[in-house]
Amino acid sequence: EVIECELAARAALSMKAPQVRGLREAIALMQHEADQGQLPTQGDRLFHVRIVEAAGNAVLTRVVTELYDERHNPLFAQLGSHFENVDSWQLAIAEHRAVVDAIAAHDADAARMAMSRHLTQSHDRFTASWRQPTAAPRGPRKKETTP
Secondary structure: OOHHHHHHHHHHHOOOOOHHHHHHHHHHHHHHHHOOOOOOOHHHHHHHHHHHHHHHHHHHHHHHHHHHHHHHHHHHHHHHHHHOOOHHHHHHHHHHHHHHHHOOOOEEEEEEEEHHHHHHHHHHHHHHHOOOOOOOOOOOOOOOOOO
């Protein structure tokens, strides 16, 4: 979150119109994938990669792509098939649009906040149906006595 939020803010300060169009194309790909009943991971990856590429820093690009690819490993894909659906991805697509709108307006603070909101809400959606651990009872334990 620290990296991607700051990258969105930097993109808002530096992205030109063709780069913003590239972000909108990535969202269109996400929407197309979702409309086809697929998880829109290609468009999602393209969106996040295009934001980091705007920074012009090869190290950051490598870090973000590796983090993204690690998040979408086979185990994540299996988990995602249980916890993600068309409705959850429609919410994510709307959040991506809010990030692009802030970037297109060259509003770094709004871009940072929109990305933060997206990442937080994505995490919350993904983990919403995970079972919460049951808290252990608190208080003094009964002293065991031996006969």
